[in-house]
Amino acid sequence: MELLSHYTYFSILFGHLFLVPSIQITKMNNPNDITLSNPSKMFEYEKFSRMVDTCDDVNELRKLVKSSYKLYLKQQEVVSELKI
Numbered sequence: 441m442e443l444l445s446h447y448t449y450f451s452i453l454f455g456h457l458f459l460v461p462s463i464q465i466t467k468m469n470n471p472n473d474i475t476l477s478n479p480s481k482m483f484e485y486e487k488f489s490r491m492v493d494t495c496d497d498v499n500e501l502r503k504l505v506k507s508s509y510k511l512y513l514k515q516q517e518v519v520s521e522l523k524i
Contacts, residue, residue: 471489476482495501 476485492504
């Protein structure tokens with residue numbers, strides 16, 4: 441199964457990561473420990489999660505993890521610039 445383009449990862453993952461800026465990805469948290477309160481975000485996460493679960497391409501999954509972490513770091517930069 442082919443995963444979404446990186447642009448789609450950005451829109452989905454950045455949306456989730458931006459909602460929970462205190463997550464420490466370096467600890468590799470269990471995704472079940474993260475609570476989403478918006479039903480449409482929960483639906484998007486479930487859809488995305490199922491795609492990842494069915495992916496057998498290790499290289500694609502590696503790119504996904506690297507992109508996720510880099511987006512998390514970028515989100516931290518943006519939030520720090522906003523002085524929140």
